[in-house]
Amino acid sequence: MMQIEECLKKIGDDIWFTEVDRNNLKIDYRIKEIIYQGNSPIQQIMILDSYDFGPMLVLDDAIQTTSNDGYIYNEMIAHVPLNIHPNPKNVLIIGGGDCGAAREVTKYPNVERIDMVEIDEMVVQTCRKYLPKVSGKLSDPRVNFIFEDGTAFVKEQRDYLYDVVIIDSSDPVGPAVKLFELEFYKDIYSNLREDGLMVCQSESPIFYSEMMVKIHKNLNSLFPIVKTYMATVPTYPGGFWTFTMGSKKYWKPNPEKFDKDTKYINKEILESCFILPKFIEKLLDDN
Amino acid sequence: MMQIEECLKKIGDDIWFTEVDRNNLKIDYRIKEIIYQGNSPIQQIMILDSYDFGPMLVLDDAIQTTSNDGYIYNEMIAHVPLNIHPNPKNVLIIGGGDCGAAREVTKYPNVERIDMVEIDEMVVQTCRKYLPKVSGKLSDPRVNFIFEDGTAFVKEQRDYLYDVVIIDSSDPVGPAVKLFELEFYKDIYSNLREDGLMVCQSESPIFYSEMMVKIHKNLNSLFPIVKTYMATVPTYPGGFWTFTMGSKKYWKPNPEKFDKDTKYINKEILESCFILPKFIEKLLDDN
Numbered sequence: 046m047m048q049i050e051e052c053l054k055k056i057g058d059d060i061w062f063t064e065v066d067r068n069n070l071k072i073d074y075r076i077k078e079i080i081y082q083g084n085s086p087i088q089q090i091m092i093l094d095s096y097d098f099g100p101m102l103v104l105d106d107a108i109q110t111t112s113n114d115g116y117i118y119n120e121m122i123a124h125v126p127l128n129i130h131p132n133p134k135n136v137l138i139i140g141g142g143d144c145g146a147a148r149e150v151t152k153y154p155n156v157e158r159i160d161m162v163e164i165d166e167m168v169v170q171t172c173r174k175y176l177p178k179v180s181g182k183l184s185d186p187r188v189n190f191i192f193e194d195g196t197a198f199v200k201e202q203r204d205y206l207y208d209v210v211i212i213d214s215s216d217p218v219g220p221a222v223k224l225f226e227l228e229f230y231k232d233i234y235s236n237l238r239e240d241g242l243m244v245c246q247s248e249s250p251i252f253y254s255e256m257m258v259k260i261h262k263n264l265n266s267l268f269p270i271v272k273t274y275m276a277t278v279p280t281y282p283g284g285f286w287t288f289t290m291g292s293k294k295y296w297k298p299n300p301e302k303f304d305k306d307t308k309y310i311n312k313e314i315l316e317s318c319f320i321l322p323k324f325i326e327k328l329l330d331d332n
Numbered sequence: 333m334m335q336i337e338e339c340l341k342k343i344g345d346d347i348w349f350t351e352v353d354r355n356n357l358k359i360d361y362r363i364k365e366i367i368y369q370g371n372s373p374i375q376q377i378m379i380l381d382s383y384d385f386g387p388m389l390v391l392d393d394a395i396q397t398t399s400n401d402g403y404i405y406n407e408m409i410a411h412v413p414l415n416i417h418p419n420p421k422n423v424l425i426i427g428g429g430d431c432g433a434a435r436e437v438t439k440y441p442n443v444e445r446i447d448m449v450e451i452d453e454m455v456v457q458t459c460r461k462y463l464p465k466v467s468g469k470l471s472d473p474r475v476n477f478i479f480e481d482g483t484a485f486v487k488e489q490r491d492y493l494y495d496v497v498i499i500d501s502s503d504p505v506g507p508a509v510k511l512f513e514l515e516f517y518k519d520i521y522s523n524l525r526e527d528g529l530m531v532c533q534s535e536s537p538i539f540y541s542e543m544m545v546k547i548h549k550n551l552n553s554l555f556p557i558v559k560t561y562m563a564t565v566p567t568y569p570g571g572f573w574t575f576t577m578g579s580k581k582y583w584k585p586n587p588e589k590f591d592k593d594t595k596y597i598n599k600e601i602l603e604s605c606f607i608l609p610k611f612i613e614k615l616l617d618d619n
Binding site: 061114317326 | 356
């Protein structure tokens with residue numbers, strides 16, 4: 046992890062934030078203002094107001110989401126599974142501390158329970174306060190905030206199961222590593238109803254294709270239906286981003302039913318997001 | 333334009349190349365080797381071997397194409413129009429000095445003539461020599477290299493017209509500015525057969541959406557059919573990239589006919605590339 050002094054630099058009158066990817070690529074954003082800077086027991090948290098993407102959430106020097114493009118990721122990780130499942134009532138979100146995925150889930154009136162298990166309460170409080178364009182200051186009564194390690198939560202006994210599980214993790218470094226392991230997916234499987242499905246963010250097919258392939262393999266060993274879909278996210282290095290669905294029964298989008306107010310996804314994208322460029326298909330087929 | 337000393341920096345043992353976008357965003361690539369550096373009468377030309385994307389063409393400090401992702405742009409600008417036109421025989425390429433678009437066009441045996449009008453001969457020679465993964469060392473006898481200003485070329489009298497015109501320009505700064513003007517598109521229209529069509533790269537919908545909208549408007553004032561399509565290009569800032577087609581007659585892709593050896597586009601993408609995210613649709617509809 047870089048020190049805070051290294052990722053934020055003053056050049057002339059300007060502040061620049063630098064995100065480093067694998068020591069081969071750096072992306073520098075010009076910053077209007079450091080809105081918030083703090084440390085939770087788990088990680089360093091910053092809200093930086095950038096010229097291009099507005100206020101953005103930075104955890105341990107990695108951009109997680111931004112006010113101006115966060116809706117792309119959040120819409121894609123939430124609406125695809127909730128549209129494919131014909132009647133989701135109980136939804137579990139693991140991670141998603143920026144509250145953006147939960148906010149999309151609240152757009153479904155038939156959903157009765159949204160358990161949001163986030164390891165770092167300070168991320169949630171910070172985003173509700175300083176990142177309203179992403180979090181919507183989330184306050185829907187159906188959302189139960191549970192501040193706990195997601196891998197521990199899915200091992201606990203409950204008297205209900207889930208229809209849809211959304212794994213909205215950060216990258217597989219630090220606290221999120223265990224959210225990419227087979228054992229965790231097995232526990233997710235056990236927490237799903239007999240017709241349930243899960244979706245996780247499955248990383249960049251450009252810079253982390255081994256991880257994308259590993260997730261696909263792990264889910265293939267558990268679920269009868271595994272499908273990868275994609276979106277383009279400007280603030281994720283390489284632009285391309287993938288999501289992988291593991292499902293016990295349903296796999297078909299229902300565009301005719303889609304009526305949500307969104308900024309990226311529409312009826313057509315619910316289906317076309319599963320059409321992958323040849324090089325991504327090849328990565329998944331070869332492994 | 334930055335000076336060469338500013339865009340290439342030595343940090344420790346490493347060389348880094350920095351691309352600056354609107355003074356709000358910088359992208360830094362770690363470089364293995366400066367393969368070539370020279371000046372044509374028109375611009376500064378570099379071939380830099382990057383860790384992430386292999387050898388890449390840099391003109392006046394802006395990345396034009398790279399060995400590892402150049403195929404995405406070149407396939408999308410060439411195969412979409414050549415698949416939509418039922419029988420393209422005469423093809424004109426304006427720009428495209430890296431030879432990647434022309435190389436894709438040569439995959440169509442029924443194409444009889446490929447006029448490639450590039451203002452800077454040195455770009456072509458440099459890419460044929462140092463960028464074989466993009467240019468394929470292009471030497472197909474159907475390709476006529478014409479080293480001339482594209483705006484002048486389309487004003488000349490010829491005894492034949494084109495079925496497809498591909499405008500593969502750099503960004504609208506310096507020599508390429510005139511390739512984004514209405515007058516130029518009028519001349520393109522006049523150079524097309526009565527059922528001809530053209531495609532141009534139409535910039536980023538994130539950072540240059542006004543230009544994307546302007547191109548769409550200009551083409552709308554000339555062609556009965558105007559359609560925007562998109563792809564994701566990792567080395568173009570923001571990831572999203574758009575292309576706009578102006579057509580006199582044809583608009584429907586023919587996926588069943590597509591049989592080319594490609595790395596990005598496939599039968600499905602020929603159609604799905606026209607499905608635009610809501611925010612891009614809105615930008616085009618509002619204007």
